[in-house]
Amino acid sequence: MTTVTVNGVRREIQAPTDTPLLYVLRNDLELTGPQFGCGLAQCGACSVLLNGKEVRSCIMTLGSAAGKEVTTLEGLPARWAKQKGLPDEEAAKTLHPVQEAWIEEQTPLCGFCQNGMMIKATELLERVSSPTVTEIKDAFTSGVSPHLCRCGSYTAIIQAVQRAGAAMAKRSQA
Amino acid sequence: MSDRTKVLGAALSRRGFVKTGGVLLAGFALPKVEGQQKPGLVDALNPGRPESWIEIHADNTILIRTGRSDFGQGTIFTAYRQIVAEELSARFEAIATVVSGDTDRTPDGGGTFDLLSHGMPNVRKAGAYVYQALLSLASDRLGVPKDQLTVEDGVVSGGGRSVSYGDLVKNQTLNLTIPVKGDISSMFGLTVEGDPPLKPVSQYTVVGKSFPNSVTVSKVTAKETWVTDVRLPGMLHARMVHPRTLGSKLISVGALDKNRFPNSQVVVKGNLVGVVAPTEWEAIKAAQQVASATTWSDWKGLPGDQRLFQFLKEDADWKKAPVATARTNRGDVPSAIAASSKKLSATYQLPFLKHAPIGPTMAVADVRSDGAVYVYTHTQNPQALRSGIALMLATPVDHVVVRTFAGAGHYGRSNGGNAGAEDEAVILSQALGKPVRVQWTRQDDLQWSTQSSAAISEVELGVDAKGALTAYKINHFMPAMQDDRLVGAILAGLPTIPAPNEIGSLFGIANSMHDPWVYEATPAVLESSFGTMQIGQSSSPLNVGLRDHSLRTPGQYQQNFPREVAITEAAVLAGVDPLQFRIQHAREKRVIGVLESVRQNSGWETRTHRPGAGEGVSRGQGVSVMFRSGTYWACVAQIAVNMTSGAIKVEKITVAVDPGIVINPAQLKRQVEGGAVMGVSIALLEELRFDESGVTSADWRSYPIATMADLPEIKVVLINRPEVGSYGQGSEAANALAAPAIAGALLDATGKVARRLPMKPDYVQSLLRA
Ligand code: FES
Ligand code: FES
Numbered sequence: 019m020t021t022v023t024v025n026g027v028r029r030e031i032q033a034p035t036d037t038p039l040l041y042v043l044r045n046d047l048e049l050t051g052p053q054f055g056c057g058l059a060q061c062g063a064c065s066v067l068l069n070g071k072e073v074r075s076c077i078m079t080l081g082s083a084a085g086k087e088v089t090t091l092e093g094l095p096a097r098w099a100k101q102k103g104l105p106d107e108e109a110a111k112t113l114h115p116v117q118e119a120w121i122e123e124q125t126p127l128c129g130f131c132q133n134g135m136m137i138k139a140t141e142l143l144e145r146v147s148s149p150t151v152t153e154i155k156d157a158f159t160s161g162v163s164p165h166l167c168r169c170g171s172y173t174a175i176i177q178a179v180q181r182a183g184a185a186m187a188k189r190s191q192a
Numbered sequence: 193m194s195d196r197t198k199v200l201g202a203a204l205s206r207r208g209f210v211k212t213g214g215v216l217l218a219g220f221a222l223p224k225v226e227g228q229q230k231p232g233l234v235d236a237l238n239p240g241r242p243e244s245w246i247e248i249h250a251d252n253t254i255l256i257r258t259g260r261s262d263f264g265q266g267t268i269f270t271a272y273r274q275i276v277a278e279e280l281s282a283r284f285e286a287i288a289t290v291v292s293g294d295t296d297r298t299p300d301g302g303g304t305f306d307l308l309s310h311g312m313p314n315v316r317k318a319g320a321y322v323y324q325a326l327l328s329l330a331s332d333r334l335g336v337p338k339d340q341l342t343v344e345d346g347v348v349s350g351g352g353r354s355v356s357y358g359d360l361v362k363n364q365t366l367n368l369t370i371p372v373k374g375d376i377s378s379m380f381g382l383t384v385e386g387d388p389p390l391k392p393v394s395q396y397t398v399v400g401k402s403f404p405n406s407v408t409v410s411k412v413t414a415k416e417t418w419v420t421d422v423r424l425p426g427m428l429h430a431r432m433v434h435p436r437t438l439g440s441k442l443i444s445v446g447a448l449d450k451n452r453f454p455n456s457q458v459v460v461k462g463n464l465v466g467v468v469a470p471t472e473w474e475a476i477k478a479a480q481q482v483a484s485a486t487t488w489s490d491w492k493g494l495p496g497d498q499r500l501f502q503f504l505k506e507d508a509d510w511k512k513a514p515v516a517t518a519r520t521n522r523g524d525v526p527s528a529i530a531a532s533s534k535k536l537s538a539t540y541q542l543p544f545l546k547h548a549p550i551g552p553t554m555a556v557a558d559v560r561s562d563g564a565v566y567v568y569t570h571t572q573n574p575q576a577l578r579s580g581i582a583l584m585l586a587t588p589v590d591h592v593v594v595r596t597f598a599g600a601g602h603y604g605r606s607n608g609g610n611a612g613a614e615d616e617a618v619i620l621s622q623a624l625g626k627p628v629r630v631q632w633t634r635q636d637d638l639q640w641s642t643q644s645s646a647a648i649s650e651v652e653l654g655v656d657a658k659g660a661l662t663a664y665k666i667n668h669f670m671p672a673m674q675d676d677r678l679v680g681a682i683l684a685g686l687p688t689i690p691a692p693n694e695i696g697s698l699f700g701i702a703n704s705m706h707d708p709w710v711y712e713a714t715p716a717v718l719e720s721s722f723g724t725m726q727i728g729q730s731s732s733p734l735n736v737g738l739r740d741h742s743l744r745t746p747g748q749y750q751q752n753f754p755r756e757v758a759i760t761e762a763a764v765l766a767g768v769d770p771l772q773f774r775i776q777h778a779r780e781k782r783v784i785g786v787l788e789s790v791r792q793n794s795g796w797e798t799r800t801h802r803p804g805a806g807e808g809v810s811r812g813q814g815v816s817v818m819f820r821s822g823t824y825w826a827c828v829a830q831i832a833v834n835m836t837s838g839a840i841k842v843e844k845i846t847v848a849v850d851p852g853i854v855i856n857p858a859q860l861k862r863q864v865e866g867g868a869v870m871g872v873s874i875a876l877l878e879e880l881r882f883d884e885s886g887v888t889s890a891d892w893r894s895y896p897i898a899t900m901a902d903l904p905e906i907k908v909v910l911i912n913r914p915e916v917g918s919y920g921q922g923s924e925a926a927n928a929l930a931a932p933a934i935a936g937a938l939l940d941a942t943g944k945v946a947r948r949l950p951m952k953p954d955y956v957q958s959l960l961r962a
Contacts, residue, residue: 033473045423049414050420053418055552056892063550090414117412120412124858124859126405127601127863128549128599130551130599130600154900159900159901164900164901166897167869168549168601171862171866175900176900
C-alpha cells in the first residue's frame with residue numbers, strides 16, 4: 019500500500035510500487051488528464067506536478083511518489099483556489115487562470131499534448147509571473163525533454179501563457 | 193399542410209401528433225440497395241431512418257449528426273455548425289448538439305478529409321432543404337406565400353405575424369426525406385442530391401464569425417472522454433509483440449513466465465502475437481518478457497534510407513502503372529527548352545515522413561458472444577473502418593459498430609478507416625471473449641504504422657533572355673500512397689482489402705497530378721506522374737514492407753516542393769525577384785492576390801538574387817505558392833543560416849490564405865499556424881530512418897519533430913472573398929508551404945540550393961562546402 023496525496027486528497031494505492039504513476043492515475047484513480055504519449059520522458063503528454071515541480075508520470079514510479087503531493091490537470095482549479103484562499107462555493111466554479119487562458123486563446127488543436135502544456139505553464143507561472151517569450155520557450159524546451167505538440171500549437175501556447183500570467187498577476191494585486 | 197408535401201426534391205410528411213414536444217426530423221431517401229434495409233444485429237443507425245441528419249425541436253434547439261469525426265481542427269464543432277445555422281437562418285447557439293463519428297448514431301459516412309469542400313456541401317444542402325421545409329410549414333401557418341416570408345434567428349415573419357421554428361413543429365412529428373446517392377461504407381460516404389436554393393452569401397450573419405470550438409472547454413478541464421479513457425467492464429489491457437522485421441514470420445513464441453505474470457495470457461494467431469493482462473503495467477512487462485524470448489525469421493528486402501533515392505531512380509519499376517499527365521500541359525517543351533538561353537535540369541528528393549501522432553494509436557474492441565462487434569477508436573473514417581472489420585471477420589457490416597472519440601491527431605493516417613490498433617484489438621477480443629484495449633507503444637507507432645511516401649522529381653526548364661520561363665517539364669515519381677489494409681489482419685492471415693496494385697485508381701499504385709499548375713503564362717508545360725509498388729511489400733513474406741498512407745496535403749506536398757524550388761531557381765537564372773517572377777507568370781488574380789499579400793505582410797525585399805555571404809550568419813528570404821481544394825496559398829520564409837554549422841533558424845513565416853469564404857477566422861488562423869509549424873518541422877528535421885529490414889526510427893530522438901525552440905514568428909493573413917461563393921479547404925496545405933519557401937531562402941542566403949529534405953545542418957554544411 020502506497021500513500022500519495024493527489025489533488026489534495028490522501029490516496030491509499032494497492033498497485034505494485036514499480037508501476038509508473040501515469041497508469042496509477044489513469045487506471046486506478048481515473049484521473050485521465052495526463053496522457054500516454056511516449057512512456058520515455060520525451061514528450062510531456064503525461065506531465066503532473068509533484069510537490070509543485072513538473073515531472074513525467076510515465077517514468078516516475080508509484081514508489082518514488084510515496085508521501086508526496088501530486089497535482090493533475092483535474093486538480094488545477096482547486097490548487098488555484100487554495101493559493102488564493104477562495105471560499106468553497108467560488109472555488110467550485112473557478113478554473114485555473116491557465117485553463118481559462120487556454121480556452122480564451124483557443125489553444126488546443128487536437129489537444130492531446132495540452133495536459134502537459136498546461137501543467138508546464140502552471141509550474142512556470144508559479145515561479146515567474148510575467149515570463150518573456152524567450153523564458154517561455156526555454157521552459158517548454160529545457161528539462162528532461164521538450165514538450166512536443168505535433169499539431170504545432172506553440173504560438174497559441176505562448177499567447178495563452180502570457181494571457182494567464184497577466185491574469186494571475188492581476189488577481190494577486192487585487 | 194397536406195400530409196405529404198414536396199419540397200423541391202425532398203418530401204415533407206407528418207407522421208402524427210404528440211402531446212408534448214414535437215420535432216422535424218430530416219433524413220435520407222436511400223437508393224434501394226439489396227438487404228440494406230433489414231435491421232442489423234446491432235443498432236446501427238439505418239441511414240434511411242428519419243432522425244438521421246438534422247432535428248428541429250419544439251424548444252427551438254437543433255441537433256445535427258454527421259458520420260465524419262472531428263480531427264483536431266474543430267471543424268465539426270465550429271464550421272459545420274456555422275454552415276447549418278446559416279442555411280437555417282438560426283443562431284449558432286441554437287445548434288445545441290452535434291453527434292459525430294459513431295456508425296450507429298450518424299447517417300452519412302465519409303471521412304474527415306477535405307472537409308470543407310467535399311464534406312461541406314452535404315450539410316449545407318441538408319440545411320437548405322430543412323429551411324425550405326420550415327418555410328412551407330410557416331407559409332401554411334401564417335397564410336403567407338413562401339416568398340413573402342423573412343427569417344431571423346429561427347423566427348419566421350410574414351403578414352404582420354411571427355412564428356418560431358419550435359412552434360412550427362410543436363405537438364407533431366414531421367419527417368423530411370432528402371434525396372442522396374452513394375454508398376455509406378465507401379471511402380466517400382453519401383452525397384446529398386438536388387439543388388435546394390442556398391442562402392446568398394451577401395446575407396450571411398453566422399459564417400465569418402470566430403465562434404469558439406465547443407469541445408475546447410472539456411479538453412482543457414479534463415472532462416472530455418478521450419479514446420484513451422474508454423474502459424469497459426472486464427476489459428483486458430494488451431501490448432503487441434510485433435515481428436522483428438517488416439517481413440519476419442513467427443518461428444516460436446516466447447514462453448510466458450507465469451510466476452512473474454500470473455494473470456497474463458499470450459494470444460497467437462498466425463504471425464500476430466499479443467499479450468494481455470487485467471492491469472496495464474502487468475501487460476507491459478509481460479509483453480516485454482515474451483518479446484525477448486520470441487524468435488522470428490530474418491528478412492532483408494528494403495534499400496535502407498542511405499540507398500533510398502538511388503533505389504527509386506534505378507531499381508523501382510515505374511512502368512507498371514499508367515502515367516498521369518496534367519490537363520494544363522501545352523506547347524512543345526523539347527523545342528522550347530532547346531531554344532532557351534538558360535536551362536536548368538535538376539532532381540529533387542523527399543524522404544518518407546511519419547504522421548507521428550503525439551499519442552500512439554490505440555483502440556478498444558468488444559467482440560460479444562452474439563457476434564456483435566464494438567470498436568472504440570479515434571478514426572477519420574468510421575464507416576470505412578466498419579466495413580474493413582466486417583471483411584476481416586467475414587461478418588455482415590451491420591454486426592459492427594464503430595464509436596469515435598477524441599484522440600491524438602494523426603493527419604490523414606486513418607482517412608481510409610484504420611489508424612493501426614483497431615483490428616488487433618478485435619482479433620484479441622474475439623480470441624478471449626472479453627473486451628480488449630490495445631495500446632501501441634511509441635516504437636510500434638513509428639515502426640508498424642504507415643508512412644507518407646518518399647518521392648523524387650526530375651525537372652527541366654528554360655528561361656529566355658528577357659527573363660521569362662519558356663518551358664517547364666517535370667516527372668514525378670512516388671510509390672503508392674494509400675494502403676488501407678489492416679496490418680493486424682495481414683499478420684493474422686485474415687482477409688483484408690488488397691495491397692495497392694496495378695488495378696484501380698484510389699487504391700492502385702498509379703500516381704496522380706496532385707499539384708495544379710499556377711504559372712499560366714508559361715508557353716510550354718509538360719507535367720507527368722509515375723507510380724510504383726510500395727517498397728519491399730511484394731518481397732516481404734508478410735506482404736508488408738514500407739506501407740504508405742496520405743499525410744496532410746498528400747501527394748501535393750511531394751509535387752509542390754520540387755516545383756516551387758525549381759521556380760525559385762528559374763527566377764535566379766532569369767535575374768528576377770522570385771516573388772515578382774511568380775506574379776509575372778501567373779494569370780489567376782487569386783494567385784497574384786496571395787503573392788502580393790505575403791509581399792506586403794512579410795517585409796519582403798524586392799531584389800534579384802544576391803551572391804551568398806561568406807562568414808558568420810547569412811539571412812535570406814524565400815517564397816512558395818499552392819492552389820489546393822479551392823484555396824490559394826502563398827508563404828514567405830525568412831531565415832538565418834549559420835555558415836559554419838549549416839544550422840538554419842527560421843525567423844519568420846508569413847502565410848496568406850484565400851479560401852473564398854472564410855467561415856471562422858480565429859479557428860482558421862490557429863489551423864494555419866499549426867500547419868506552418870509542421871511545415872518547418874518537415875523542412876528541417878523529419879526523415880524516416882530505416883535499414884534493410886525495417887524502420888529504425890523508434891522514438892522522438894530518432895524521429896525528431898519541431899519543438900518550441902524551432903518556432904518562428906508566424907503571421908497569418910486571411911483573405912475573405914465572399915464573391916467566390918464557396919469555402920475552400922483550410923486545414924491542409926500550410927504544412928507543405930514552408931519547405932520550398934525555406935529552400936528558396938537558403939538559396940537567397942547562401943547561393944546554394946537544397947534539392948532534398950530535410951535541410952539538416954550536416955546536409956546544408958555539405959552544400960556550403962561544395
Ligand atoms: S508520455 Fe511521458 S513524457 Fe511522453
Ligand atoms: S494539440 Fe495536437 S499534439 Fe498538441
